[in-house]
Amino acid sequence: MKISSLQATFQQSRPNSAAFFERAKHTISGGVNGNLRYFAPFPIIFEKADAASLIDLDGHRYVDYLLSYGALMLGHAHPEVLKATQKVWEEQGTSSFGATHPLEMEMTDELLELYPSFDQVRFTNSGLEATLFALRLATASTGKTHIAKFEGHYHGAHDHVLQSVNPTADLAGTTDSPQPVPESLGTPDYYRDHSVILPFNDWDACEKILTKKADRISAVIMEPLLSGYIAADRTFLKNLRELTAQLGIILIFDEVKTGFRIEVGGAQAFYGVEPDLTALGKVVGGGFPIGVVGGKREIMELASPLRSSKKSEVVFHSGTFNGNPLSIAAGLATIRYLKQPGNFAQMIASTNQLRAGIDALAKQYDLPFQTLGEGTIFNVMATQDSVESYRDLGKNNNQLRLALDYLLMENGVYSKPMNRFSISAAHGQTEISTTLDAFEKSMAALKQDPLV
Ligand SMILES: Cc1ncc(COP(=O)(O)O)c(C=O)c1O
Numbered sequence: 039m040k041i042s043s044l045q046a047t048f049q050q051s052r053p054n055s056a057a058f059f060e061r062a063k064h065t066i067s068g069g070v071n072g073n074l075r076y077f078a079p080f081p082i083i084f085e086k087a088d089a090a091s092l093i094d095l096d097g098h099r100y101v102d103y104l105l106s107y108g109a110l111m112l113g114h115a116h117p118e119v120l121k122a123t124q125k126v127w128e129e130q131g132t133s134s135f136g137a138t139h140p141l142e143m144e145m146t147d148e149l150l151e152l153y154p155s156f157d158q159v160r161f162t163n164s165g166l167e168a169t170l171f172a173l174r175l176a177t178a179s180t181g182k183t184h185i186a187k188f189e190g191h192y193h194g195a196h197d198h199v200l201q202s203v204n205p206t207a208d209l210a211g212t213t214d215s216p217q218p219v220p221e222s223l224g225t226p227d228y229y230r231d232h233s234v235i236l237p238f239n240d241w242d243a244c245e246k247i248l249t250k251k252a253d254r255i256s257a258v259i260m261e262p263l264l265s266g267y268i269a270a271d272r273t274f275l276k277n278l279r280e281l282t283a284q285l286g287i288i289l290i291f292d293e294v295k296t297g298f299r300i301e302v303g304g305a306q307a308f309y310g311v312e313p314d315l316t317a318l319g320k321v322v323g324g325g326f327p328i329g330v331v332g333g334k335r336e337i338m339e340l341a342s343p344l345r346s347s348k349k350s351e352v353v354f355h356s357g358t359f360n361g362n363p364l365s366i367a368a369g370l371a372t373i374r375y376l377k378q379p380g381n382f383a384q385m386i387a388s389t390n391q392l393r394a395g396i397d398a399l400a401k402q403y404d405l406p407f408q409t410l411g412e413g414t415i416f417n418v419m420a421t422q423d424s425v426e427s428y429r430d431l432g433k434n435n436n437q438l439r440l441a442l443d444y445l446l447m448e449n450g451v452y453s454k455p456m457n458r459f460s461i462s463a464a465h466g467q468t469e470i471s472t473t474l475d476a477f478e479k480s481m482a483a484l485k486q487d488p489l490v
Contacts, residue, residue, distance in 0.1 A: 039487045041437060044444035045079050051448070054095035055083040077455045082447070087114035090464035092452055100452035101469045101476075103459040108266065108295055108415065109320035111385075112372055113464025119324050122371035126363045134362040141366045148373050149322075149332055152303045155312040156332035160341060161361040165294035165319030166194030168329030169259065171341075171355050172315045173198060176257035176288040178353045179337050184254040186234040186247075186287070189216045190428025191261045193292050193317075197225045199259065201233040211235075213429060214243035238264050238427045241274050245281060252285040257315075259290040262305035266295035267411035267458050268425055272309060279311050288337065294319035294329070299460065300413035302376050308412065324368030327359070381463065388470060389414050389461045395474040403481040406435065407442070417458040418442065441489045445480035 049056055059080035063069035070076045086093040090113050092102045105111070112119060126132075130139065142161065150156050162168045173185055185198055189210065193199035200221040202210065211217030216235040234251050236244050236258070248255065258278065263269050282289040291313040296305040298321040306312060315333035322328055331338075339345065341353040359365075376382050393409040393416055400407035409416045410425060419425055420435040420442070436456070443455035451473050453459050 039441065039483070039489055041440060041444070041489070044441055047448065048444055049079050051098070052080075052082065052094065052096045056080055058083045058095055075454075081454075082452070089113045089115070090462055090466075090469045098450070100447065100450050101465070101473050103451065103453035103461070103473075104457060105460045105462055106325065107320065108299065108458075108460040109323065110325045111298060111321045111414070111460075111462055112324070112375055113462040114325075116371075116375070116463065118371040118375050119368045122324075122367040123326075123364050126367045130363045133364050134359055136358060138361070139363060141363050141370065142361045145361075145366045145370055145373075148370065149318075149330065152373070152377075153306065153316060153332055154303075155306060155314075155316060155334075157335035158338035159330055159332040160338070160355055161357075161366070162329035162331065162355075163327045163357050163359050163365075164194065164329045165292075165317060166196055166329070167357060168294065168317035168319055168331050169193040169199055169290070169292055170196045171353075172290050172292075172317050172331045172333075173257055173259065174355075175315060175331070175333075175337050175340055175353055176290065178340050179288060180256040180286060182254055182256040184232045184234055184251065184256065186236055186251075186255045186258045188236045188238045188260050188264070188428070190238065190264055190431070191259075191292070192265070193259055193261075194294070198229045198233070200225050201230060202235045207429075207432070213237055214240065215247070237429075238268070239271050239274050240427065241271075241277055244274075244278065248281060248285060248287065252287060255285075255287050257288040257290050258282055259292055261292050261295065262309060262311075263296055263300065263412060263415075264428065265417070265458060266299070266415045267417045268427070268430075269412055270305075270309070271426070275309050275311050279313075288315060289313045290315045290317065292317045295415065296413070297321060298373070298376060299415050302373075302382050305412075321372060322369045323365045324370070324372035326362075326365035326368045328365040328369060375463065385414050385461055385463060385465075388465055389416065392459075392461070392465075392470050392473060395470070396477055399474070399477050399481050403485045405481055405484060406438070407481075411458070414461045415458055438484075438489055441484060442480055445483055446476055449476035449479045451476040 059069050083095045084092050085095050092100045189202045192203050201218040203221040205219035209219045218230045218233040218235050293304045297318040301307040318330040341355045396409050406422045410419050420439040421433045423433045
Protein backbone atom coordinates (compact mmCIF):
# COMPACT_ATOMS: atom_id res chain seq x y z
CA MET A 39 0.00 0.00 0.00
CA LYS A 40 0.98 3.64 -0.43
CA ILE A 41 0.48 6.61 1.87
CA SER A 42 -1.22 8.40 -1.05
CA SER A 43 -3.84 5.65 -1.37
CA LEU A 44 -4.47 5.75 2.40
CA GLN A 45 -4.94 9.51 2.12
CA ALA A 46 -7.34 9.03 -0.79
CA THR A 47 -9.45 6.63 1.30
CA PHE A 48 -9.33 9.09 4.21
CA GLN A 49 -10.54 11.87 1.92
CA GLN A 50 -13.32 9.85 0.26
CA SER A 51 -14.93 8.89 3.53
CA ARG A 52 -14.86 12.45 4.93
CA PRO A 53 -16.54 14.72 2.36
CA ASN A 54 -17.99 17.02 5.04
CA SER A 55 -14.62 17.56 6.76
CA ALA A 56 -13.01 18.15 3.36
CA ALA A 57 -15.59 20.75 2.33
CA PHE A 58 -15.48 22.46 5.71
CA PHE A 59 -11.68 22.67 5.64
CA GLU A 60 -11.79 24.17 2.14
CA ARG A 61 -13.85 27.03 3.57
CA ALA A 62 -11.98 27.30 6.88
CA LYS A 63 -8.56 27.70 5.31
CA HIS A 64 -9.56 30.95 3.63
CA THR A 65 -10.41 32.77 6.83
CA ILE A 66 -8.62 30.83 9.59
CA SER A 67 -4.93 30.84 8.70
CA GLY A 68 -4.25 27.33 7.38
CA GLY A 69 -7.69 26.28 8.63
CA VAL A 70 -6.29 25.54 12.10
CA ASN A 71 -5.88 27.44 15.35
CA GLY A 72 -2.46 25.93 16.00
CA ASN A 73 0.06 24.63 13.47
CA LEU A 74 0.35 21.24 15.14
CA ARG A 75 -3.33 20.60 14.43
CA TYR A 76 -2.80 20.34 10.68
CA PHE A 77 -2.12 17.06 8.90
CA ALA A 78 -2.51 16.03 5.26
CA PRO A 79 -4.72 15.91 3.31
CA PHE A 80 -6.82 17.92 5.82
CA PRO A 81 -7.45 17.64 9.55
CA ILE A 82 -10.68 15.98 10.66
CA ILE A 83 -13.33 18.48 11.69
CA PHE A 84 -15.02 17.37 14.90
CA GLU A 85 -18.57 18.15 15.81
CA LYS A 86 -19.09 16.50 19.15
CA ALA A 87 -17.42 14.53 21.93
CA ASP A 88 -18.73 12.04 24.42
CA ALA A 89 -16.69 10.61 27.35
CA ALA A 90 -13.84 8.82 25.53
CA SER A 91 -15.14 9.43 22.00
CA LEU A 92 -14.95 12.04 19.27
CA ILE A 93 -17.55 12.33 16.51
CA ASP A 94 -16.65 14.07 13.25
CA LEU A 95 -18.68 16.06 10.73
CA ASP A 96 -19.18 12.91 8.64
CA GLY A 97 -20.60 10.98 11.59
CA HIS A 98 -17.52 8.80 12.24
CA ARG A 99 -16.90 7.93 15.87
CA TYR A 100 -13.36 7.54 17.21
CA VAL A 101 -11.93 6.45 20.55
CA ASP A 102 -10.04 9.62 21.50
CA TYR A 103 -6.40 9.28 22.53
CA LEU A 104 -5.51 12.89 21.74
CA LEU A 105 -7.75 14.07 24.62
CA SER A 106 -7.01 17.69 23.75
CA TYR A 107 -3.27 16.95 23.89
CA GLY A 108 -3.60 15.06 27.15
CA ALA A 109 -5.56 17.71 29.06
CA LEU A 110 -8.81 15.76 29.47
CA MET A 111 -7.68 13.19 31.99
CA LEU A 112 -11.23 12.32 33.03
CA GLY A 113 -12.48 12.30 29.42
CA HIS A 114 -14.99 14.68 27.85
CA ALA A 115 -17.58 16.22 30.19
CA HIS A 116 -16.91 13.97 33.19
CA PRO A 117 -19.84 14.19 35.65
CA GLU A 118 -17.57 15.45 38.47
CA VAL A 119 -16.21 18.23 36.25
CA LEU A 120 -19.70 19.15 35.05
CA LYS A 121 -20.97 19.27 38.63
CA ALA A 122 -18.04 21.40 39.84
CA THR A 123 -18.29 23.94 37.03
CA GLN A 124 -22.08 24.14 37.33
CA LYS A 125 -21.59 24.83 41.06
CA VAL A 126 -19.34 27.78 40.22
CA TRP A 127 -22.22 29.46 38.36
CA GLU A 128 -24.62 28.68 41.18
CA GLU A 129 -22.40 29.59 44.13
CA GLN A 130 -19.75 32.03 42.87
CA GLY A 131 -22.04 33.46 40.18
CA THR A 132 -19.26 34.33 37.73
CA SER A 133 -16.67 32.93 35.34
CA SER A 134 -14.02 35.41 36.44
CA PHE A 135 -13.41 37.63 39.46
CA GLY A 136 -10.13 39.12 38.27
CA ALA A 137 -9.23 38.97 41.98
CA THR A 138 -8.31 36.40 44.64
CA HIS A 139 -11.13 34.03 45.66
CA PRO A 140 -11.38 31.02 48.00
CA LEU A 141 -11.23 28.30 45.31
CA GLU A 142 -7.72 29.49 44.40
CA MET A 143 -6.62 28.72 47.93
CA GLU A 144 -8.22 25.26 47.81
CA MET A 145 -6.30 24.50 44.64
CA THR A 146 -3.09 25.88 46.13
CA ASP A 147 -3.45 23.60 49.17
CA GLU A 148 -3.97 20.55 46.93
CA LEU A 149 -0.93 21.44 44.82
CA LEU A 150 1.34 22.02 47.81
CA GLU A 151 0.32 18.64 49.18
CA LEU A 152 0.89 16.75 45.92
CA TYR A 153 4.04 18.63 44.82
CA PRO A 154 6.36 18.96 47.84
CA SER A 155 8.75 21.10 45.74
CA PHE A 156 6.12 23.89 45.84
CA ASP A 157 6.26 26.50 48.60
CA GLN A 158 4.23 28.96 46.56
CA VAL A 159 2.31 29.05 43.30
CA ARG A 160 0.97 31.42 40.69
CA PHE A 161 -1.75 30.56 38.18
CA THR A 162 -1.65 31.39 34.48
CA ASN A 163 -3.96 30.57 31.55
CA SER A 164 -1.73 28.18 29.62
CA GLY A 165 1.42 26.12 29.75
CA LEU A 166 3.10 28.67 27.51
CA GLU A 167 2.55 31.41 30.06
CA ALA A 168 3.77 29.14 32.85
CA THR A 169 7.15 28.40 31.21
CA LEU A 170 7.51 32.06 30.20
CA PHE A 171 6.95 33.22 33.77
CA ALA A 172 9.19 30.49 35.25
CA LEU A 173 12.04 31.61 32.97
CA ARG A 174 11.53 35.25 33.89
CA LEU A 175 11.72 34.31 37.58
CA ALA A 176 14.95 32.39 36.88
CA THR A 177 16.49 35.35 35.06
CA ALA A 178 15.53 37.67 37.91
CA SER A 179 16.81 35.29 40.53
CA THR A 180 20.22 34.64 38.97
CA GLY A 181 20.85 37.84 37.00
CA LYS A 182 21.97 35.64 34.07
CA THR A 183 20.48 35.89 30.58
CA HIS A 184 20.94 32.55 28.79
CA ILE A 185 18.64 29.59 29.14
CA ALA A 186 19.56 25.97 28.57
CA LYS A 187 16.99 23.68 27.05
CA PHE A 188 17.12 20.17 25.68
CA GLU A 189 16.98 19.32 22.02
CA GLY A 190 13.50 18.10 21.06
CA HIS A 191 11.75 19.41 24.19
CA TYR A 192 8.65 21.57 23.78
CA HIS A 193 7.77 24.29 26.26
CA GLY A 194 5.03 26.20 24.44
CA ALA A 195 4.83 28.83 21.75
CA HIS A 196 6.98 31.70 23.06
CA ASP A 197 10.18 33.02 21.53
CA HIS A 198 12.86 31.86 23.93
CA VAL A 199 11.81 28.20 24.00
CA LEU A 200 11.08 27.94 20.26
CA GLN A 201 14.64 26.76 19.70
CA SER A 202 15.62 23.22 18.67
CA VAL A 203 12.17 21.77 19.23
CA ASN A 204 12.27 19.76 16.03
CA PRO A 205 15.55 20.68 14.32
CA THR A 206 16.67 19.08 11.08
CA ALA A 207 19.94 17.13 11.23
CA ASP A 208 21.74 19.47 8.80
CA LEU A 209 21.36 22.47 11.14
CA ALA A 210 21.42 20.83 14.57
CA GLY A 211 25.19 20.43 15.11
CA THR A 212 26.94 17.42 16.58
CA THR A 213 25.37 15.07 19.12
CA ASP A 214 27.53 16.25 22.00
CA SER A 215 27.32 19.94 21.06
CA PRO A 216 23.86 20.64 19.62
CA GLN A 217 23.27 24.09 18.15
CA PRO A 218 20.15 26.20 18.60
CA VAL A 219 17.84 26.06 15.60
CA PRO A 220 14.83 28.42 15.57
CA GLU A 221 11.54 26.56 15.26
CA SER A 222 9.72 29.54 13.83
CA LEU A 223 9.99 32.38 11.44
CA GLY A 224 9.88 35.66 13.33
CA THR A 225 11.74 34.84 16.54
CA PRO A 226 14.41 37.52 17.02
CA ASP A 227 18.03 36.27 16.84
CA TYR A 228 18.48 37.37 20.47
CA TYR A 229 16.76 34.17 21.62
CA ARG A 230 18.93 31.88 19.50
CA ASP A 231 22.00 33.74 20.72
CA HIS A 232 20.93 33.39 24.35
CA SER A 233 20.06 29.69 24.14
CA VAL A 234 22.21 26.73 25.07
CA ILE A 235 21.02 23.40 23.70
CA LEU A 236 21.62 20.18 25.64
CA PRO A 237 21.46 16.54 24.48
CA PHE A 238 18.92 14.58 26.51
CA ASN A 239 20.21 11.59 28.49
CA ASP A 240 23.85 12.29 27.54
CA TRP A 241 25.38 13.11 30.90
CA ASP A 242 29.00 13.63 29.84
CA ALA A 243 28.04 16.16 27.17
CA CYS A 244 25.59 17.98 29.47
CA GLU A 245 28.12 18.22 32.27
CA LYS A 246 30.72 19.72 29.91
CA ILE A 247 28.35 22.24 28.35
CA LEU A 248 26.79 23.37 31.63
CA THR A 249 30.10 23.68 33.46
CA LYS A 250 31.62 25.69 30.63
CA LYS A 251 28.68 28.10 30.29
CA ALA A 252 27.47 28.23 33.91
CA ASP A 253 28.21 31.92 34.35
CA ARG A 254 25.72 32.74 31.58
CA ILE A 255 22.94 30.19 32.18
CA SER A 256 20.06 31.21 34.42
CA ALA A 257 17.99 28.05 34.07
CA VAL A 258 17.84 24.57 32.65
CA ILE A 259 14.29 23.92 31.51
CA MET A 260 13.28 20.39 30.60
CA GLU A 261 10.51 17.90 30.12
CA PRO A 262 11.50 15.10 32.54
CA LEU A 263 10.14 12.76 29.86
CA LEU A 264 10.90 14.04 26.35
CA SER A 265 7.54 14.65 24.66
CA GLY A 266 5.95 13.06 27.72
CA TYR A 267 6.98 9.49 26.84
CA ILE A 268 10.81 9.20 26.48
CA ALA A 269 12.00 8.89 30.05
CA ALA A 270 15.06 10.58 31.50
CA ASP A 271 17.54 8.11 32.88
CA ARG A 272 17.29 8.23 36.70
CA THR A 273 21.01 8.83 37.26
CA PHE A 274 21.04 11.47 34.52
CA LEU A 275 18.27 13.39 36.25
CA LYS A 276 19.86 13.06 39.68
CA ASN A 277 23.20 14.28 38.31
CA LEU A 278 21.50 17.19 36.61
CA ARG A 279 19.79 18.18 39.85
CA GLU A 280 23.10 18.11 41.73
CA LEU A 281 25.14 19.93 39.10
CA THR A 282 22.62 22.74 38.52
CA ALA A 283 22.47 23.33 42.30
CA GLN A 284 26.28 23.48 42.45
CA LEU A 285 26.52 25.86 39.49
CA GLY A 286 23.81 28.29 40.63
CA ILE A 287 21.50 27.34 37.75
CA ILE A 288 17.77 27.05 38.40
CA LEU A 289 16.27 23.71 37.41
CA ILE A 290 12.79 24.00 35.89
CA PHE A 291 10.69 20.91 35.27
CA ASP A 292 8.12 21.54 32.59
CA GLU A 293 5.44 19.11 33.71
CA VAL A 294 2.70 20.49 31.50
CA LYS A 295 2.34 17.02 29.92
CA THR A 296 3.60 14.82 32.74
CA GLY A 297 1.93 16.49 35.75
CA PHE A 298 -0.79 14.17 37.15
CA ARG A 299 -0.14 11.73 34.31
CA ILE A 300 3.14 9.98 35.13
CA GLU A 301 2.12 9.95 38.77
CA VAL A 302 -0.45 12.19 40.41
CA GLY A 303 2.54 14.07 41.85
CA GLY A 304 4.08 14.28 38.38
CA ALA A 305 7.41 13.08 37.06
CA GLN A 306 9.09 14.62 40.11
CA ALA A 307 7.28 12.08 42.31
CA PHE A 308 8.13 9.28 39.87
CA TYR A 309 11.85 10.18 39.94
CA GLY A 310 12.08 11.49 43.49
CA VAL A 311 13.86 14.60 42.18
CA GLU A 312 12.79 18.10 43.24
CA PRO A 313 13.26 20.94 40.76
CA ASP A 314 13.46 24.58 41.86
CA LEU A 315 10.49 25.56 39.73
CA THR A 316 7.77 23.59 37.96
CA ALA A 317 5.38 24.50 35.18
CA LEU A 318 2.05 22.69 35.11
CA GLY A 319 -0.83 22.93 32.64
CA LYS A 320 -3.31 20.71 30.80
CA VAL A 321 -4.72 18.23 33.42
CA VAL A 322 -4.59 20.75 36.28
CA GLY A 323 -7.35 22.72 34.50
CA GLY A 324 -9.66 19.71 34.14
CA GLY A 325 -10.30 20.59 30.48
CA PHE A 326 -10.32 24.37 30.93
CA PRO A 327 -7.42 26.74 30.14
CA ILE A 328 -4.77 26.90 32.85
CA GLY A 329 -1.11 26.93 33.74
CA VAL A 330 0.65 26.91 37.10
CA VAL A 331 4.13 27.86 38.23
CA GLY A 332 5.13 26.43 41.57
CA GLY A 333 8.42 26.29 43.41
CA LYS A 334 10.80 27.55 46.00
CA ARG A 335 9.67 30.41 48.18
CA GLU A 336 12.76 32.57 47.63
CA ILE A 337 12.26 32.45 43.85
CA MET A 338 8.47 32.72 43.78
CA GLU A 339 8.57 35.65 46.22
CA LEU A 340 10.37 37.68 43.55
CA ALA A 341 6.95 38.25 41.97
CA SER A 342 5.32 39.44 45.17
CA PRO A 343 4.12 43.04 45.05
CA LEU A 344 4.73 43.06 48.83
CA ARG A 345 8.49 43.05 48.21
CA SER A 346 8.89 46.56 46.98
CA SER A 347 7.04 49.41 45.36
CA LYS A 348 9.91 49.74 42.84
CA LYS A 349 9.17 47.99 39.53
CA SER A 350 12.85 47.21 39.13
CA GLU A 351 12.67 44.99 42.23
CA VAL A 352 9.61 42.90 41.36
CA VAL A 353 9.05 40.29 38.63
CA PHE A 354 5.95 41.21 36.68
CA HIS A 355 3.25 38.62 36.21
CA SER A 356 -0.38 39.17 35.34
CA GLY A 357 -3.27 37.79 33.29
CA THR A 358 -6.93 38.76 33.06
CA PHE A 359 -8.24 35.23 33.57
CA ASN A 360 -5.50 33.92 35.91
CA GLY A 361 -7.07 31.67 38.54
CA ASN A 362 -10.57 31.99 37.09
CA PRO A 363 -13.05 29.89 39.06
CA LEU A 364 -14.18 27.66 36.18
CA SER A 365 -10.65 26.43 35.41
CA ILE A 366 -9.86 26.04 39.09
CA ALA A 367 -13.08 24.17 39.90
CA ALA A 368 -12.68 21.81 36.94
CA GLY A 369 -9.05 21.19 37.91
CA LEU A 370 -9.93 20.59 41.56
CA ALA A 371 -12.63 18.09 40.59
CA THR A 372 -10.08 16.29 38.40
CA ILE A 373 -7.37 16.22 41.07
CA ARG A 374 -9.79 15.02 43.74
CA TYR A 375 -10.98 12.25 41.44
CA LEU A 376 -7.38 11.19 40.81
CA LYS A 377 -6.62 11.19 44.54
CA GLN A 378 -9.46 8.81 45.38
CA PRO A 379 -7.97 5.40 46.16
CA GLY A 380 -7.85 3.15 43.14
CA ASN A 381 -8.75 5.70 40.45
CA PHE A 382 -5.26 6.55 39.21
CA ALA A 383 -4.15 2.92 39.63
CA GLN A 384 -7.08 1.88 37.42
CA MET A 385 -5.93 4.27 34.69
CA ILE A 386 -2.40 2.90 34.86
CA ALA A 387 -3.79 -0.64 34.65
CA SER A 388 -5.85 0.31 31.57
CA THR A 389 -2.82 1.94 29.93
CA ASN A 390 -0.66 -1.11 30.60
CA GLN A 391 -3.35 -3.45 29.29
CA LEU A 392 -3.63 -1.43 26.11
CA ARG A 393 0.14 -1.24 25.64
CA ALA A 394 0.58 -4.96 26.25
CA GLY A 395 -2.15 -5.63 23.68
CA ILE A 396 -0.50 -3.40 21.05
CA ASP A 397 2.95 -4.90 21.70
CA ALA A 398 1.52 -8.43 21.41
CA LEU A 399 -0.20 -7.59 18.11
CA ALA A 400 3.04 -6.16 16.72
CA LYS A 401 4.74 -9.48 17.52
CA GLN A 402 1.85 -11.52 16.14
CA TYR A 403 1.93 -9.63 12.83
CA ASP A 404 5.72 -9.37 12.87
CA LEU A 405 5.67 -5.61 12.44
CA PRO A 406 8.37 -3.35 13.97
CA PHE A 407 6.11 -1.45 16.38
CA GLN A 408 6.64 -1.03 20.12
CA THR A 409 4.96 1.13 22.73
CA LEU A 410 7.09 3.48 24.81
CA GLY A 411 6.07 5.57 27.82
CA GLU A 412 5.30 5.78 31.52
CA GLY A 413 2.16 6.28 33.56
CA THR A 414 -0.84 7.22 31.42
CA ILE A 415 1.11 8.45 28.36
CA PHE A 416 2.71 6.34 25.67
CA ASN A 417 3.61 6.43 22.03
CA VAL A 418 3.65 3.79 19.33
CA MET A 419 7.12 3.73 17.84
CA ALA A 420 7.78 2.24 14.43
CA THR A 421 11.18 0.88 15.38
CA GLN A 422 12.46 -2.00 17.46
CA ASP A 423 15.51 0.01 18.57
CA SER A 424 15.74 1.80 21.88
CA VAL A 425 14.72 5.48 21.79
CA GLU A 426 16.28 7.65 24.51
CA SER A 427 16.85 11.05 22.94
CA TYR A 428 15.59 13.41 20.26
CA ARG A 429 18.10 12.10 17.72
CA ASP A 430 17.00 8.52 18.40
CA LEU A 431 13.62 9.54 16.98
CA GLY A 432 15.41 9.42 13.62
CA LYS A 433 15.26 5.60 13.93
CA ASN A 434 11.47 5.75 13.78
CA ASN A 435 9.98 4.69 10.46
CA ASN A 436 7.73 7.74 10.15
CA GLN A 437 6.00 6.53 7.00
CA LEU A 438 5.09 3.23 8.63
CA ARG A 439 3.72 4.99 11.69
CA LEU A 440 1.78 7.38 9.45
CA ALA A 441 0.30 4.45 7.55
CA LEU A 442 -0.77 2.91 10.86
CA ASP A 443 -2.36 6.25 11.86
CA TYR A 444 -4.48 6.45 8.68
CA LEU A 445 -5.59 2.84 9.13
CA LEU A 446 -6.42 3.44 12.80
CA MET A 447 -8.56 6.44 11.86
CA GLU A 448 -10.45 4.28 9.34
CA ASN A 449 -10.99 1.79 12.17
CA GLY A 450 -12.22 4.37 14.69
CA VAL A 451 -9.13 5.33 16.73
CA TYR A 452 -7.74 8.87 16.84
CA SER A 453 -4.58 10.24 18.41
CA LYS A 454 -3.83 12.66 15.52
CA PRO A 455 -1.24 11.27 13.12
CA MET A 456 2.25 10.90 14.64
CA ASN A 457 1.05 11.97 18.07
CA ARG A 458 1.41 10.24 21.44
CA PHE A 459 -1.51 8.46 23.18
CA SER A 460 -3.04 9.62 26.47
CA ILE A 461 -5.60 7.67 28.51
CA SER A 462 -8.56 9.04 30.42
CA ALA A 463 -10.79 7.75 33.22
CA ALA A 464 -13.46 7.27 30.54
CA HIS A 465 -11.34 4.66 28.73
CA GLY A 466 -12.89 1.45 30.08
CA GLN A 467 -12.83 -2.15 28.91
CA THR A 468 -15.13 -1.42 25.97
CA GLU A 469 -12.85 1.34 24.64
CA ILE A 470 -9.74 -0.77 25.14
CA SER A 471 -11.13 -3.76 23.30
CA THR A 472 -12.48 -1.51 20.50
CA THR A 473 -9.00 0.03 20.25
CA LEU A 474 -7.23 -3.32 20.19
CA ASP A 475 -9.64 -4.53 17.48
CA ALA A 476 -8.72 -1.42 15.47
CA PHE A 477 -5.00 -2.08 15.95
CA GLU A 478 -5.51 -5.70 14.92
CA LYS A 479 -7.37 -4.75 11.72
CA SER A 480 -4.79 -2.05 10.92
CA MET A 481 -1.79 -4.28 11.50
CA ALA A 482 -3.39 -7.15 9.55
CA ALA A 483 -3.90 -4.75 6.63
CA LEU A 484 -0.27 -3.58 6.84
CA LYS A 485 0.94 -7.16 6.94
CA GLN A 486 -1.18 -8.24 4.01
CA ASP A 487 -0.37 -5.25 1.85
CA PRO A 488 2.95 -3.81 3.11
CA LEU A 489 3.81 -0.15 2.75
CA VAL A 490 5.83 0.67 -0.36
C1 LIG B 1 5.70 20.26 27.94
C2 LIG B 1 4.82 21.39 27.48
N1 LIG B 1 5.10 22.63 27.88
C3 LIG B 1 4.34 23.68 27.54
C4 LIG B 1 3.26 23.50 26.71
C5 LIG B 1 2.42 24.67 26.31
O1 LIG B 1 1.18 24.58 26.92
P1 LIG B 1 -0.07 25.37 26.28
O2 LIG B 1 -0.39 24.68 25.01
O3 LIG B 1 -1.15 25.25 27.34
O4 LIG B 1 0.38 26.76 26.09
C6 LIG B 1 2.95 22.23 26.24
C7 LIG B 1 1.81 22.01 25.33
O5 LIG B 1 1.64 20.99 24.73
C8 LIG B 1 3.75 21.14 26.64
O6 LIG B 1 3.50 19.90 26.21
